[in-house]
Amino acid sequence: MSDRQMKWTWSAIAFVVFAAVLGAIVDHYIHRALQRVDAAYGYTPNPEGVRQFLRELEEPTFAEAGADAMANAAGRDTFLYRAVDISHRRRYGKPWQSWDQGNAGTCVSMAFGLGEYTAECVDHVAGKTREPPLECASEPIYGGSRTAARLPPMERNLGGDGSYGGAAARWLTGNCRDKTIGGVLYRKEYGPFDLSEYSIPLSRTWGRDGVPLELGREAAKRRAKCVQVQTWAELCAAIERGTPVAICSQVGYGPTPRTRDADGFLSRGTPWSHAMLVWGVRHKDNGGGRDGGLIQNSWYVKWVGGPKWPADQPDGSFWASRQDIEAALQQGDSWAIGTSYEWRDLQNAEWGLAL
Secondary structure (H helix, E strand, O other): OOHHHHHHHHHHHHHHHHHHHHHHHHHHHHHHHHHHHHOOOOEOOOHHHHHHHHHHOOOOEHHHHOHHHHHHOOOOOEEOHHHHHHHHHHHHOOOOOOOOOOOOOOHHHHHHHHHHHHHHHHHHHOOOOOOOOOOEOOHHHHHHHHOOOOOOOOOOOOOOOOEOHHHHHHHHOOOOOOOOOOOOOEOOEEOOEEOOOOOHHHHHHHHHHOOOHHHHHHHOOOOOEEEEOOOHHHHHHHHHOOOOEEEEEOOOEOOOOEEOOOOOEOOEOOOOOEEEEEEEEEOHHHOOOOOEEEEEOOOOHHHEEOOOOOOOOOOOEEEEEHHHHHHHHOOOOEEEEEOOOOOOOHHHOOOOOEO
16 A cells, blocks of 8 residues: 555544544534433422312312313314414514523423413404413513412522422412412513513522512403313313413423424423423324324423424424323323313314314
8 A cells, every 4th residue: 555545544534533523522412402401390399289279269170160161172183373373473473483491490480371372362363352462471470489379378489490380370360368469471561670581580580589569460460260180181172172281290201312203292201390381182083193282392492303293383392192191180280271261162263273
């Protein structure tokens, strides 16, 4: 072998080694980034607090509060995110994009805030309200659920990040001990308080010290309805009539990196202490392949990839099997979030949420 050939050979070997090392480094940091995203949970179960809140409600479950919807639901595939996108474009002039909680444990407030926004968007697109709604602010939900609305209530909460579903439901419905506070605030300015953009520092400040009294009273001008969802049938009926469901549980999904299968599903994985929103449902009997619920996460949209079903499935979302959703519901901290619960046939809406 000539000297020139020898030089080319060593150059080729060096290039292959360099490429392999570079690939390993890139893979390492991608996995580290995904693992950091995975650390953004924030669900801290409080079973006794949930039980106490349920005892405060006249009709604590969707089977009771939404009996009319339970009786009339027909098992239709339903995709509430379409109402959100339509309404969002009308209000903001651009498509809706997945919310991102960042490196804070604010998942409960994200799920409940998006749930209320979804319910209001459905009302708008179905013709119940004239103006498309503003996005809901998550910071007051986070702060209120960690202090005044949790059970037992706390004036200050020094326990790090996180909350639970029953406390968020109690804040949004205004069922705090002080009945003059609690409810819905939006992404806009309220005097000196600017809620127009998501703020981790503000979330943590209010999560420690509580929501300022004047804002808590402002929130009371608009209150949501929240009742517990315990079964698959309740979840399907709620979504079919236009009411999304926040699921708070320790059910997790898929190995890292996470990739949806050919039907848009993620398989069950390691436990997550996390809250997310179910805002779509599909049924095997309708040709959807499997019974499943469409879950919207509150992480950066690139946390999951792979095929979608249907084609307009939102970024950052995935389908979960009926069995996995039932496992989450059985943990007892999942909530239908809406403005009302009577039966409403979304097939009659001009834009058609159901296929």
